[in-house]
Amino acid sequence: MSGRFVPFAAPHVPPDEALARARAFREQLATRRSLRHFSDAPVERAVIEELVRAAASAPSGAHKQPWTFVAVADPALKRRIRAAAEHEEKLSYGARMSDEWRRDLAPLGTTWEKPFLETAPWLVVLFKQEHGVAPDGTTRKHYYVNESVGIAAGFLIAAVHAAGLVTLTHTPSPMGFLAELLGRPRHEKAFLLLPIGHPAHDAEVPDLARKPLDEVLIVHEAAGS
Ligand code: IYR
Numbered sequence: 001m002s003g004r005f006v007p008f009a010a011p012h013v014p015p016d017e018a019l020a021r022a023r024a025f026r027e028q029l030a031t032r033r034s035l036r037h038f039s040d041a042p043v044e045r046a047v048i049e050e051l052v053r054a055a056a057s058a059p060s061g062a063h064k065q066p067w068t069f070v071a072v073a074d075p076a077l078k079r080r081i082r083a084a085a086e087h088e089e090k091l092s093y094g095a096r097m098s099d100e101w102r103r104d105l106a107p108l109g110t111t112w113e114k115p116f117l118e119t120a121p122w123l124v125v126l127f128k129q130e131h132g133v134a135p136d137g138t139t140r141k142h143y144y145v146n147e148s149v150g151i152a153a154g155f156l157i158a159a160v161h162a163a164g165l166v167t168l169t170h171t172p173s174p175m176g177f178l179a180e181l182l183g184r185p186r187h188e189k190a191f192l193l194l195p196i197g198h199p200a201h202d203a204e205v206p207d208l209a210r211k212p213l214d215e216v217l218i219v220h221e222a223a224g225s
Contacts, residue, residue, distance in 0.1 A: 029158065030210075035166040036110070037203035038120040038195060045073070047163060048122055048196065055126075055156035061143030066129040067152050067191075070182050073122050080181055082117035085172035085193075089114065092173055108206050116168065120195035125178050126153055127188040139187075149191050160196055166203075167194045 013021055052069045060066060072078055089112035093102070117123060128149040132140035142148075153169070160167045172178075175190035184190075 029161065032157070032161040033166070033205045034168045035199050035203055035205065036116055036168055037200040038116045038166070039198045039200045040119050040121065041198045043121045043165060043197055045071075047165070048124065051156060051159045051163065051196070052124070054159035055152045058148065058152035058155045060148035060152070061145065064132060064140075064142045064148070066132070066142040066145045067149050068127040068129060068184065068188055069156075070125045070127065070184070071122055072125070072182070075118070077181070078118050078123055081123060081178070081193075082114055084177040084181060085114050085117055086112055088172050088174060088177065096173075107208070114170075114172070116195045117170075117193075119200075120197040122196045124156070124194045124196055125182060125190055126156070126192045126194065127179070127184055128191045130187045130189060133185075133187065146191075153192050153194075156194065160194075165196055166199050167196045170195065 048071050052071065055069065056065065056067065072081065093112040097105075126149060128145050129142055130145060131142050134140050157167060157169065170193045172193060175193070178184075178190035178193065179186075179188060
């Protein structure tokens with residue numbers, strides 16, 4: 001049985017504008033940075049809702065949309081999340097990480113301390129649904145869950161940037177405490193935690209370079225073209 005089809009509403013971009021549009025978008029994305037220093041300036045709930053709508057427009061395996069976004073602005077809950085994250089991170093930085101891992105993180109200046117989990121006005125926790133649940137309670141298969149949720153996370157990060165806000169792709173490890181604190185069911189696993197807000201007025205970011213195109217792109221064009 002085939003699904004219902006509707007005409008594709010093609011975007012109104014003349015083909016000869018593709019390069020200019022691609023460059024403009026790339027230049028806008030190039031100014032995005034992961035931030036660890038947030039201001040406590042508020043962000044309206046309506047903004048967060050638009051950002052999550054953008055993220056949830058991502059493609060997914062068999063269109064199962066295997067994600068749940070939990071947006072937290074409640075200071076008491078943010079405090080509990082920070083305490084649990086710092087508990088895990090203290091163990092990680094203290095003993096769980098390898099020497100190589102610690103050396104790799106040194107240029108980023110990260111530590112077990114995560115004040116941004118309380119300072120940022122919103123924490124959005126992205127959960128992956130390992131399977132679906134039908135109305136009668138039986139399970140439904142989900143496909144390519146990590147790929148799907150990873151793409152949704154990318155959309156979310158790009159949407160945050162387009163809104164003039166900042167975020168951090170944060171992975172307190174292990175993340176099991178998030179499902180517990182946020183009351184998520186067993187088939188949902190925390191995938192990423194993204195604080196969202198405005199940067200602190202004195203925010204700094206590490207001086208990092210992105211790999212040049214010739215290090216990340218290999219092209220096979222038709223011979224002779
Ligand atoms: N989850 C820890 C450690 C960490 C790991 C990687 I890989 C990073 O790119 C950054 C941090 C933390 O959030 O500090």
